[in-house]
Amino acid sequence: MQKEFPVFSVLNSALNTISAALLIQRWYRQHVARLEMRRRCTWNIFQSIEYAGEQDQIKLYNYFGFLMDHFTPASSERNLISHIFRKNEICLDTEWERYFCYKSIEVTKSYTGPHLMFPVTFCGVSKLVEAFKHKEQLHARYVLQLLGETWRLLRTFPNISHVIACHTKAITICGDLHGHLEDLLLIFYKNGLPSSDKPYVFNGDFVDRGKNSLEILLTLFGFLLVYPNDVHLNRGNHEDHIVNLRYGFTKEVLGKYRVHGKKILKLLQMIFSWLPLATVIDNKVLIVHGGISDTTDLDKIARVDRQKYASALRPPKMKSDSYLESKTTETDLDEWKQVMDVLWSDPMPQNGCIPNEVRGRGCYWGPDVTEEVLRRNNLQLLIRSHECKQDGYEFCHNRRVITIFSASNYYEVGSNRGAFIRMGPDLVPHIIQYQASTTCRELTLRQSVGWTERSALQALREQLFVHRSDLISAFQEFDPNNKGMISVTHWASTTERVLNLGLPWRVLRPQLVSSTQHGMMDYQRWIKELSITEPKLEISDNSILDTMYKNHSNLETIFRIIDTDHSGLISFKEFHQTWELLRSHLKTEISAKAIADLAQSIDFNKDGSIDINEFLEAFRLVDISAHN
Amino acid sequence: MAEEAAAPAAEFAPAEIEEFKESFGLFDRVGDSQVGYNQVADIMRALGMNPTNKAVVAILGNPSADDMANKRVNFEAFLPMLKQVDAMPKGTYDDYVEGLRVFDKEGNGTVMGAELRIVLSTLGEKMSEVEIDSLMTGQEDENGSVHYEAFVKHIMSV
Numbered sequence: 036m037q038k039e040f041p042v043f044s045v046l047n048s049a050l051n052t053i054s055a056a057l058l059i060q061r062w063y064r065q066h067v068a069r070l071e072m073r074r075r076c077t078w079n080i081f082q083s084i085e086y087a088g089e090q091d092q093i094k095l096y097n098y099f100g101f102l103m104d105h106f107t108p109a110s111s112e113r114n115l116i117s118h119i120f121r122k123n124e125i126c127l128d129t130e131w132e133r134y135f136c137y138k139s140i141e142v143t144k145s146y147t148g149p150h151l152m153f154p155v156t157f158c159g160v161s162k163l164v165e166a167f168k169h170k171e172q173l174h175a176r177y178v179l180q181l182l183g184e185t186w187r188l189l190r191t192f193p194n195i196s197h198v199i200a201c202h203t204k205a206i207t208i209c210g211d212l213h214g215h216l217e218d219l220l221l222i223f224y225k226n227g228l229p230s231s232d233k234p235y236v237f238n239g240d241f242v243d244r245g246k247n248s249l250e251i252l253l254t255l256f257g258f259l260l261v262y263p264n265d266v267h268l269n270r271g272n273h274e275d276h277i278v279n280l281r282y283g284f285t286k287e288v289l290g291k292y293r294v295h296g297k298k299i300l301k302l303l304q305m306i307f308s309w310l311p312l313a314t315v316i317d318n319k320v321l322i323v324h325g326g327i328s329d330t331t332d333l334d335k336i337a338r339v340d341r342q343k344y345a346s347a348l349r350p351p352k353m354k355s356d357s358y359l360e361s362k363t364t365e366t367d368l369d370e371w372k373q374v375m376d377v378l379w380s381d382p383m384p385q386n387g388c389i390p391n392e393v394r395g396r397g398c399y400w401g402p403d404v405t406e407e408v409l410r411r412n413n414l415q416l417l418i419r420s421h422e423c424k425q426d427g428y429e430f431c432h433n434r435r436v437i438t439i440f441s442a443s444n445y446y447e448v449g450s451n452r453g454a455f456i457r458m459g460p461d462l463v464p465h466i467i468q469y470q471a472s473t474t475c476r477e478l479t480l481r482q483s484v485g486w487t488e489r490s491a492l493q494a495l496r497e498q499l500f501v502h503r504s505d506l507i508s509a510f511q512e513f514d515p516n517n518k519g520m521i522s523v524t525h526w527a528s529t530t531e532r533v534l535n536l537g538l539p540w541r542v543l544r545p546q547l548v549s550s551t552q553h554g555m556m557d558y559q560r561w562i563k564e565l566s567i568t569e570p571k572l573e574i575s576d577n578s579i580l581d582t583m584y585k586n587h588s589n590l591e592t593i594f595r596i597i598d599t600d601h602s603g604l605i606s607f608k609e610f611h612q613t614w615e616l617l618r619s620h621l622k623t624e625i626s627a628k629a630i631a632d633l634a635q636s637i638d639f640n641k642d643g644s645i646d647i648n649e650f651l652e653a654f655r656l657v658d659i660s661a662h663n
Numbered sequence: 664m665a666e667e668a669a670a671p672a673a674e675f676a677p678a679e680i681e682e683f684k685e686s687f688g689l690f691d692r693v694g695d696s697q698v699g700y701n702q703v704a705d706i707m708r709a710l711g712m713n714p715t716n717k718a719v720v721a722i723l724g725n726p727s728a729d730d731m732a733n734k735r736v737n738f739e740a741f742l743p744m745l746k747q748v749d750a751m752p753k754g755t756y757d758d759y760v761e762g763l764r765v766f767d768k769e770g771n772g773t774v775m776g777a778e779l780r781i782v783l784s785t786l787g788e789k790m791s792e793v794e795i796d797s798l799m800t801g802q803e804d805e806n807g808s809v810h811y812e813a814f815v816k817h818i819m820s821v
Contacts, residue, residue, distance in 0.1 A: 055765045061713040067708075071705065541681055
């Protein structure tokens, strides 16, 4: 053994210490990077499934548009849906007043919910918020009265709200809320309730997905009525009665108000179309829900008749003689594009402006378009929402665009934070972040990534299950001898081809496929192992089952459209018609007998009509591994 | 610790390369099939390597701070860099345990959490307080000691 001098041993020890530190630091950074990759994967899964759903809906819209344009008025399919394209029959204000009259609705003594006195006061609305916090429900009479007042007020507003920042302390700007009442309450808790000293801008998408969309609307409208000059609401793409059919708001209202739900929905349909399209602060900061395009023209937007554009479904058609029709239609289409671009567009990193094919409406616009539109309109900043961001906000386009998103835990508990902007007279944006629910704040980064990841994988497994027949046929192309095995490489490329979600399948494989041998996997067993429960009903026809799984949301949308009286029930005949509509949209073969059998087997109440909710529940897919 | 000779750079299997390419794509925030120089270290770590920041900077050709912030690299250029890093010694369970034993003054299988925190924040490639907190959460007992073999098992179990 070498004789060690003291100085060598001190040096050696110091070197060991540094090496040890480096080792731990290296390891730690690897751990964080791996978590980050898992988090990105998870995010991609949620986002691509969400966008696939949106595309699906746009395809359905376009199909409806096609039906309207190409079939004779006598065609049965067109008849089922033409009512959603018809303008409101009731036109005169006096008729609306009569239709929405709340006065005949009695508030009985047994009602234990909040009372709302009119004209509304700050005190009244604050008490309403407290009541909502305690999960109370507002009586239909008060709802209709509040909505009626809101409608009357909104009609007096211009398309673009102009706000002056100089005289107030700070203005607060919130993004998408999507029915997440707990986030709105958290914002009020952190920031204070709206008032003339505390102005607010709410940038659209108040409804759908979360379960308290109506409470959010009533709260925002309440404060709007008390402080009409200090509370500003921008319309979002979800303030659209056709979108609401699919994404939960229609269902929420009908579920909470069984007798008056239909009236409430109709009144909201009008209110949504009367919501302003943009807010401008000090002529310098533009706030819109989606964004802009290269043709965005604020003067044009200021002049449109905004209530004509009730839905993104399709552009309005004007009735006029043939010579004028083409001219009128062109202006109409131009105006429609201005509105759609503002509600549906998303920013992209590259220069240019291209149609937004993911959403099906609006554009993708680049940093050059931001510069040009801001310059042309003498603005310095664009604030928009529309896209979920992990931190609740994101700057882009050289910090000239801010995305602000206020629904935390949007995809799943722990998936993202929410945020809002506070802006003083200096127009410098300050971002405040938060996350609703104490449980997720207490989780470590690793636990929270794990939780969200499990949920994303569940959603993904459902998608895989829903496409299982297509997957198996596609796999079989690589397995000519029918051995039931396929290489991992082929598995990844085939799955992507069938599902078209743009996901990193090889990276996800260890989480989705339990075992591989020498780079090969047993695909039949894998499909079986997806462990999704099937409906308890006897359905012999597998193809109808698969169609149902894949088109769950389309079915729901079509049902709700067909259910014109919003009763939640449809007759056998209407059920049959729904399938006819879906079948022609998807161009698949489903025998009339199969549909008839299905209708019989799901007539749960045996009364010749089908309850929409029960039907959809019966076929809701459940990932049984979630219970392990 | 014993110095390990760098293993000869092994070839990645085609399936592995496909997987790396997918992971690489996850970090492309711009959509140009490239990633920034300042992301390269993290992507390598996400792929199972654990180089020091210094090693990565060397492999990138010692870029300036400006380059680190703005230059981008595509997958074809990234792959050989990844190979180089793969050849470096990664650190085994025993290495980590040995590394921590350095701080085990009493030879009883524990190190003082406080001492570990000071070392990690002042030596080597310093960690921030937030990073250290995240690492050490739940690892110190009521005396502020860390039982390092359990600690290493914990940190290796991602």
